[in-house]
Amino acid sequence: MINVAAACTALVARIKAAGFDSVSVDPEELNPSCVWVQPRGITDVRLNGDATLEVWLYAIVPNVDTLHAMTLLDDALAGLLSLDLPFADVATPVDLAAAVLLPNNSAALPAYRLAVDLELSEETS
Amino acid sequence: MTSPTPTVRKLGPGVLTVGSAGSPVDFSNRCKAARVTWGVDTSDDTPMLDGSTSAGDRTYTATLEATLEQDDLYPGGIIDYSWAHKGTEQPATFTPYGGRSITGTVVVDPLDVGGDVGSKNTSDLKWAFVGEPELVDDLG
Numbered sequence: 001m002i003n004v005a006a007a008c009t010a011l012v013a014r015i016k017a018a019g020f021d022s023v024s025v026d027p028e029e030l031n032p033s034c035v036w037v038q039p040r041g042i043t044d045v046r047l048n049g050d051a052t053l054e055v056w057l058y059a060i061v062p063n064v065d066t067l068h069a070m071t072l073l074d075d076a077l078a079g080l081l082s083l084d085l086p087f088a089d090v091a092t093p094v095d096l097a098a099a100v101l102l103p104n105n106s107a108a109l110p111a112y113r114l115a116v117d118l119e120l121s122e123e124t125s
Numbered sequence: 126m127t128s129p130t131p132t133v134r135k136l137g138p139g140v141l142t143v144g145s146a147g148s149p150v151d152f153s154n155r156c157k158a159a160r161v162t163w164g165v166d167t168s169d170d171t172p173m174l175d176g177s178t179s180a181g182d183r184t185y186t187a188t189l190e191a192t193l194e195q196d197d198l199y200p201g202g203i204i205d206y207s208w209a210h211k212g213t214e215q216p217a218t219f220t221p222y223g224g225r226s227i228t229g230t231v232v233v234d235p236l237d238v239g240g241d242v243g244s245k246n247t248s249d250l251k252w253a254f255v256g257e258p259e260l261v262d263d264l265g
Contacts, residue, residue, distance in 0.1 A: 044157055044194070045137065045154065045157075046137070046138070046154055046155065046156050046157055046194070047136070047137050047138065047139045047141055047153040047154075047156035047157075047159055048137070048138055048140070048153035048154045049137060049138035049157070049264065050154050052245075068137075086243065086244060086245045087243040087244050089244065089245075105135070117245060121154070
């Protein structure tokens with residue numbers, strides 16, 4: 001059975017292990033600087049029933065001055081890229097203009113968006 | 126006696142293997158698409174003196190085709206297997222969704238490796254059957 005929740009939970013744990021303190025699929029739980037894990041779609045269903053889960057990872061930082069925000073986002077992006085997750089098959093795997101409005105913030109926050117693929121299989125989900 | 130009603134099925138979950146019966150390589154978990162395709166070569170019809178026509182000969186060929194996500198080149202994986210066994214005849218089995226299977230002998234050609242940086246690259250497999258493949262009952 002394909003289990004999106006389990007795959008996202010495992011990814012959240014993996015990102016936390018890489019040094020990110022605030023990581024969740026639930027934007028209510030996030031406290032910038034943070035990473036929002038957002039499952040987007042299932043693609044590439046394979047002959048044995050396995051599939052690919054496309055996930056968007058939003059690195060989000062507080063509303064500081066632009067250059068400082070970019071520096072913080074660059075650090076977050078480097079941390080996410082170090083996880084060595086394959087890029088999703090989208091036009092722009094790394095979107096540098098992805099401002100996000102979180103539930104506990106009145107203004108949109110600076111963000112980078114990284115689109116990656118996860119493996120969905122009986123073993124991993 | 127009534128015939129069973131055929132059922133339209135989606136492809137998968139199924140199995141695609143190549144190699145000897147004792148140690149086949151199962152690459153179903155890398156397979157995004159699979160099919161057996163048929164081709165036919167025909168010779169020209171021959172007109173007969175009485176005005177009738179004698180149909181030309183027909184020669185059928187079959188090919189196993191698949192689209193595979195590339196593995197990390199590990200020993201025993203499908204990329205490694207195709208390179209190590211290139212040009213050889215090997216048994217292959219394609220079970221589209223459980224139940225009956227298609228079996229035969231294919232000539233292994235090496236799979237391409239690589240593609241776009243940072244992406245999951247795929248290889249197109251196109252292996253010709255030696256003779257014709259057969260439909261067989263559940264292999265269990």
